[in-house]
Amino acid sequence: xVKQVVTQAVKQTNAAGELTHLLxxxxxxxxxxxxxxxxxxxxxxxxxxxxxxxxxxxLRGKSxxxxxxxxxxxxxxxxxxxxxxxxxxxxxxxxxTSSTAKGESLIDTIxxxxxxxxxxxxxxxxxxxxxxxxxxxxxxxxxxINAGDGSHQHPTQGLLDMYTMRHFKHDFRNLKVAIIGDxxxxxxxxxxxxxxxxxxxxxxxxxxPESLLPSDLDMLxxxxxxxxxxxxxxxxxxxxxxxxxxxxxxxxxxxGNAFFKQFGLTQARLALAKPDAIVMHPGPMNRGVEIxxxxxxxxxxxxxxxxxxxxxxxxxxxxxxxxx
Amino acid sequence: xVKQVVTQAVKQTNAAGELTHLLxxxxxxxxxxxxxxxxxxxxxxxxxxxxxxxxxxxLRGKSxxxxxxxxxxxxxxxxxxxxxxxxxxxxxxxxxTSSTAKGESLIDTIxxxxxxxxxxxxxxxxxxxxxxxxxxxxxxxxxxINAGDGSHQHPTQGLLDMYTMRHFKHDFRNLKVAIIGDxxxxxxxxxxxxxxxxxxxxxxxxxxPESLLPSDLDMLxxxxxxxxxxxxxxxxxxxxxxxxxxxxxxxxxxxGNAFFKQFGLTQARLALAKPDAIVMHPGPMNRGVEIxxxxxxxxxxxxxxxxxxxxxxxxxxxxxxxxx
Amino acid sequence: xVKQVVTQAVKQTNAAGELTHLLxxxxxxxxxxxxxxxxxxxxxxxxxxxxxxxxxxxLRGKSxxxxxxxxxxxxxxxxxxxxxxxxxxxxxxxxxTSSTAKGESLIDTIxxxxxxxxxxxxxxxxxxxxxxxxxxxxxxxxxxINAGDGSHQHPTQGLLDMYTMRHFKHDFRNLKVAIIGDxxxxxxxxxxxxxxxxxxxxxxxxxxPESLLPSDLDMLxxxxxxxxxxxxxxxxxxxxxxxxxxxxxxxxxxxGNAFFKQFGLTQARLALAKPDAIVMHPGPMNRGVEIxxxxxxxxxxxxxxxxxxxxxxxxxxxxxxxxx
Numbered sequence: 001x002v003k004q005v006v007t008q009a010v011k012q013t014n015a016a017g018e019l020t021h022l023l024x025x026x027x028x029x030x031x032x033x034x035x036x037x038x039x040x041x042x043x044x045x046x047x048x049x050x051x052x053x054x055x056x057x058x059l060r061g062k063s064x065x066x067x068x069x070x071x072x073x074x075x076x077x078x079x080x081x082x083x084x085x086x087x088x089x090x091x092x093x094x095x096x097t098s099s100t101a102k103g104e105s106l107i108d109t110i111x112x113x114x115x116x117x118x119x120x121x122x123x124x125x126x127x128x129x130x131x132x133x134x135x136x137x138x139x140x141x142x143x144x145i146n147a148g149d150g151s152h153q154h155p156t157q158g159l160l161d162m163y164t165m166r167h168f169k170h171d172f173r174n175l176k177v178a179i180i181g182d183x184x185x186x187x188x189x190x191x192x193x194x195x196x197x198x199x200x201x202x203x204x205x206x207x208x209p210e211s212l213l214p215s216d217l218d219m220l221x222x223x224x225x226x227x228x229x230x231x232x233x234x235x236x237x238x239x240x241x242x243x244x245x246x247x248x249x250x251x252x253x254x255x256g257n258a259f260f261k262q263f264g265l266t267q268a269r270l271a272l273a274k275p276d277a278i279v280m281h282p283g284p285m286n287r288g289v290e291i292x293x294x295x296x297x298x299x300x301x302x303x304x305x306x307x308x309x310x311x312x313x314x315x316x317x318x319x320x321x322x323x324x
Numbered sequence: 325x326v327k328q329v330v331t332q333a334v335k336q337t338n339a340a341g342e343l344t345h346l347l348x349x350x351x352x353x354x355x356x357x358x359x360x361x362x363x364x365x366x367x368x369x370x371x372x373x374x375x376x377x378x379x380x381x382x383l384r385g386k387s388x389x390x391x392x393x394x395x396x397x398x399x400x401x402x403x404x405x406x407x408x409x410x411x412x413x414x415x416x417x418x419x420x421t422s423s424t425a426k427g428e429s430l431i432d433t434i435x436x437x438x439x440x441x442x443x444x445x446x447x448x449x450x451x452x453x454x455x456x457x458x459x460x461x462x463x464x465x466x467x468x469i470n471a472g473d474g475s476h477q478h479p480t481q482g483l484l485d486m487y488t489m490r491h492f493k494h495d496f497r498n499l500k501v502a503i504i505g506d507x508x509x510x511x512x513x514x515x516x517x518x519x520x521x522x523x524x525x526x527x528x529x530x531x532x533p534e535s536l537l538p539s540d541l542d543m544l545x546x547x548x549x550x551x552x553x554x555x556x557x558x559x560x561x562x563x564x565x566x567x568x569x570x571x572x573x574x575x576x577x578x579x580g581n582a583f584f585k586q587f588g589l590t591q592a593r594l595a596l597a598k599p600d601a602i603v604m605h606p607g608p609m610n611r612g613v614e615i616x617x618x619x620x621x622x623x624x625x626x627x628x629x630x631x632x633x634x635x636x637x638x639x640x641x642x643x644x645x646x647x648x
Numbered sequence: 649x650v651k652q653v654v655t656q657a658v659k660q661t662n663a664a665g666e667l668t669h670l671l672x673x674x675x676x677x678x679x680x681x682x683x684x685x686x687x688x689x690x691x692x693x694x695x696x697x698x699x700x701x702x703x704x705x706x707l708r709g710k711s712x713x714x715x716x717x718x719x720x721x722x723x724x725x726x727x728x729x730x731x732x733x734x735x736x737x738x739x740x741x742x743x744x745t746s747s748t749a750k751g752e753s754l755i756d757t758i759x760x761x762x763x764x765x766x767x768x769x770x771x772x773x774x775x776x777x778x779x780x781x782x783x784x785x786x787x788x789x790x791x792x793i794n795a796g797d798g799s800h801q802h803p804t805q806g807l808l809d810m811y812t813m814r815h816f817k818h819d820f821r822n823l824k825v826a827i828i829g830d831x832x833x834x835x836x837x838x839x840x841x842x843x844x845x846x847x848x849x850x851x852x853x854x855x856x857p858e859s860l861l862p863s864d865l866d867m868l869x870x871x872x873x874x875x876x877x878x879x880x881x882x883x884x885x886x887x888x889x890x891x892x893x894x895x896x897x898x899x900x901x902x903x904g905n906a907f908f909k910q911f912g913l914t915q916a917r918l919a920l921a922k923p924d925a926i927v928m929h930p931g932p933m934n935r936g937v938e939i940x941x942x943x944x945x946x947x948x949x950x951x952x953x954x955x956x957x958x959x960x961x962x963x964x965x966x967x968x969x970x971x972x
Contacts, residue, residue, distance in 0.1 A: 440956070
């Protein structure tokens with residue numbers, strides 16, 4: 001069992017313990033994670049292509065603001081779709097061209113959105129903990145969802161990853177999970193490690209070059225590997241992370257081919273995992289850098305199912321916080 | 325009583341005198357202003373956070389085009405929200421990347437939107453009177469709302485300011501109002517002066533450096549002050565305007581600290597106004613330039629209420645013009 | 649009768665011959681074109697300004713993605729409005745700032761949108777046949793509409809042009825149609841020539857400088873003219889195309905005034921066509937380059953009606969493919 005140190009208390013529940021914001025998976029109780037996954041499961045059927053009207057009126061008349069201080073069309077789009085399917089109104093705020101550019105402070109911008117009667121703020125920010133700062137500031141009828149803050153957390157990605165693992169592997173208590181790549185800078189990795197630990201996953205491995213693996217207390221209990229062969233042996237879940245090209249240029253990651261040679265997920269390497277191991281990736285993929293096309297498109301890949309489950313998980317989170 | 329010279333007849337009503345466009349507050353009859361404020365009052369309750377569904381079907385099936393030739397995320401967003409809450413469909417047109425960039429004329433662009441069966445065009449333009457030109461061109465079933473034209477008018481801002489003053493002060497007939505800053509270039513100031521005059525406000529003061537105060541006939545009756553101390557004495561409403569940094573660079577406004585020293589709204593200066601005076605600002609604020617944080621966040625500040633009332637006022641205007 | 653060579657079989661129907669994608673007008677059977685035009689005719693009445701609610705619930709709960717790899721506010725807006733009026737949810741994807749910019753392949757982007765349960769992908773791409781490639785890749789419950797691919801096809805424009813001609817001229821079997829300008833690079837011209845041929849138009853003329861007229865087999869049967877006077881004589885429909893300024897700079901088109909002198913549509917030249925000839929243009933117009941203002945705004949111009957019919961045609965196409 002992985003030990004976990006909660007570095008800072010972040011309040012994301014009300015007095016009754018119900019979810020009012022989604023800021024981090026660090027310290028979130030097991031029951032709450034399970035409740036979100038169960039709620040998401042109901043929404044998976046709402047969005048079935050065979051269903052005539054892929055829409056429920058749960059958030060009708062509510063205003064969801066997509067507040068992206070850092071650009072991410074993919075994540076923004078999944079939140080927009082999730083909000084649409086809950087019948088909410090969605091406002092996309094292009095922050096680079098907004099009042100912030102005119103020198104307005106973050107809190108002044110937020111105060112204005114509150115005054116416009118926003119119900120949910122979906123916030124992506126390049127500064128770690130910015131969504132927490134916002135959540136501490138808003139009144140009880142406004143709900144904040146962290147859509148990725150710096151290299152800190154990306155809780156809806158962590159939850160959709162948990163959903164995917166539960167869907168395919170059913171029980172976390174016998175699971176061996178390997179996460180490959182830049183763990184230090186990855187909010188996806190951090191959110192996954194926190195959630196897996198809480199859900200009782202007995203063995204979490206991280207695989208990557210020394211410069212990209214964590215050394216801090218937070219990660220106590222995670223098994224560290226510098227070689228794919230040893231790290232992948234016998235695991236049930238293989239998750240590769242996206243390699244940020246900027247990091248290659250800064251010399252933190254071996255460049256292009258060199259990274260692929262050492263840490264690329266190939267068919268040969270995947271054969272070392274359990275035969276029914278699933279392959280996950282948060283997207284967008286760099287084919288030929290962190291993953292081979294034969295693996296990305298192969299029978300063990302559940303990468304596109306992750307995207308589908310991501311919509312349902314975001315619908316679950318939005319409908320839960322809006323109701324609490 | 326301030327005298328007012330209507331420089332150009334702009335037609336914003338039909339034969340029955342009902343509002344069909346909102347272009348300017350100059351020359352708008354008192355009854356019409358009051359009717360808009362009364363209509364807005366009903367919409368304030370629609371958008372109460374406690375209300376389950378913050379939406380009415382008044383503009384269902386109508387198409388509102390946000391036609392912003394000049395960027396303003398804040399104003400655009402408030403119109404988008406107002407339209408959402410009236411159940412209209414909203415199309416945001418990014419003009420810098422549109423056909424206008426391919427050399428199409430303004431009137432050709434408008435003709436195309438009419439052909440697409442637009443119902444309401446919300447227009448912001450850096451050229452004064454562009455919305456008037458558009459309104460003269462459109463057929464009777466298309467309605468134009470001026471969302472700010474050059475340094476000319478910003479009528480929905482003026483109306484939300486009137487709403488705010490009426491909400492807190494009830495009666496305009498005993499009111500002393502001080503407007504501080506760059507009056508000459510401010511469409512907000514002009515819209516406010518026209519509306520206040522019409523509503524019977526007996527004393528409108530403008531305070532600022534000589535270079536930024538008007539000398540024209542339009543402003544006849546407005547009291548001019550070059551010192552905060554004299555100008556603020558005994559007023560009921562203090563409105564500071566945003567200082568455009570470009571104007572500082574061009575030498576029209578004393579730079580940064582110098583402006584704040586002379587014209588910044590501080591707690592000490594605010595103490596010269598009536599004890600129950602309210603503080604207004606159209607946003608976004610430059611804290612430490614035109615306003616002190618202690619005042620902006622203080623008990624007399626109604627700056628965020630202005631934003632909330634602004635949504636209701638825009639709902640009122642859109643629903644009124646669309647019905648006429 | 650114009651002969652037509654189908655260069656590549658593109659599958660845009662299901663086993664029952666019903667439309668599942670709209671990719672090209674090349675090879676589309678007459679009955680299918682007529683069915684689209686008949687369906688559009690019903691939607692023209694839905695969007696009548698006099699109608700209280702310009703909306704039908706046909707695509708409620710469906711997700712339409714506007715996937716524009718090449719910028720076109722005008723075309724994107726018409727699809728957005730058409731989708732709104734069918735009650736669909738619309739997601740606009742700004743591709744230049746999306747994952748594609750992060751090195752994701754086109755097919756990976758599409759796979760993600762499928763995983764997000766897109767129902768309709770409206771695709772504009774600067775590479776010819778990109779929408780066909782996408783259509784071959786998607787599952788049966790996803791539908792692709794070509795909104796312009798390279799210099800290849802622009803089928804909804806072709807269809808709205810057919811709608812316009814049918815509306816004003818009723819029967820294609822006696823029609824003489826002249827298309828003026830850059831035929832070689834124009835997807836509008838190609839889509840029109842294919843559709844007119846299929847609908848039995850006995851005489852299609854193209855007028856332009858030699859460098860911009862086609863010489864290939866595809867165009868067999870189209871009459872080629874290098875002079876306006878001869879080309880316009882006795883025609884029922886005059887369609888001028890937009891001159892791309894880039895082509896002028898590259899020397900393929902006579903510059904500015906020179907082009908207008910030779911090929912500009914003036915009142916004097918229009919007088920050579922039949923007295924009741926209609927004037928069409930796909931927009932946006934370069935007044936004084938390919939068309940004289942007196943003609944663009946004259947009694948024979950149906951340029952703005954084209955825009956209105958375009959909405960109805962796009963509603964027809966979207967509702968048809970989504971139902972098949």
